[in-house]
Amino acid sequence: MKKSILILLVTHLIAMDAAPFTTFVTGFWPEYDHPGVLVTFEIVTPHTSLPAGLGIYLPDNAAMALHSRDTDQGEKELVVQEITQTDQGSLMKLEIDQTQYYAQLYYNPFDTTTFRQFDFDLKFDRDIDSSYVVIQQNLAALNFNMNLTNAESMTDDYGFTYYRQAVNNLKAGDIFHVHFSYENPQQLNSTDILQKRMADHPAFDQDSLAEISSRGRQHLEKGFVHGRFLVMLGLPLLLILFFVLKKLLKRDHPVSRNAATADRYCTECGTKVEIEALYCTNCGKEINAS
DSSP states (O other): OHHHHHHHHHHHHHHHHHOOEEEEEEEEEEEESSSSSEEEEEEOOOOGSSSEEEEEEEEEEEEEEEEEEETTTTTTTEEEOOOOETEEEEEEEEEESEEEEEEEEEEOOOOOEEEEEEEEEOOSSSSSSEEEEEOOOOOOOOEEEEEEEOOOEEEEEEEEEEEEEEEEEOOTOOOOEEEEEEOOTOOOHHHHHHHHHHHHHHTTOHHHHHHHHHHHHHHHHHEEEETTEEEGGHHHHHHHHIIIIIHTTHHHHHHHHHTSSSEETTTOOOOOOOOOOOTTTTOOOBOOOO
16 A cells, blocks of 8 residues: 555656646757757647746857747737756756747857758756657758658748657656758858748738738747647748747837937947847847947
8 A cells, every 4th residue: 555655656746747838849940040040949838737947958158048928918029038057057947937938049059161060959857748849951051961760841832841850758857969960052041042032022022921920920929730830831930030030039128219329239249239139140149238
């Protein structure tokens, strides 16, 4: 009898340590709109399990971390997410208080050559019973290789190819290694190429782009459709990231008229930055409000 009670207690404790997420997707977007890799986390949690905490271990030079939150007007916005240093490395501690939650960061391991190699260890401080890893292939990539096995793949009308693989029963502290490599002889971001393709496409005037972007933003806030990661829908999510995330990367407070007329530069690398920028687009340093 005592043995049975002990087994039940241990089982209960293990179940409590498992994250309560119904959907968990980690996305990798190499050189999408920035000279590095956009890493995204889309999480769906039952309302009854909120709030939920999750720690994500990151490479030391991960930067420009943001997470979603609900505004008083019932809309979503992205705000700065803190990355702390621990004995086990950099840690992004998420406090998930929304049923549909989004976080992102940039990680740039690339050098000045045209060869790109990316390695990322997915590691959490809680058990993740069921999740997906999705990789979007850069539009300029040649000889693209990756370590995902038995991955689903899909190519949309604009040439973007996506790969998706299920990652199940990832225990706290365990590592799922993500690797891909490719050549980028043009050294272009995907949005550079996407802009040109849209400019060359007569069907996409400004009104239609605005309509698609608006519809895409609604999909982003929902995160998923019928349990499938939205990246498999192709163009709508691309337009979300291109037209919406740039807007969300702005500061959430107004800029004075005097500040708006003055040029601003990154104090780390000297790159000129937009007035309302949260981060330097060159080195990733957070831009302090002034």
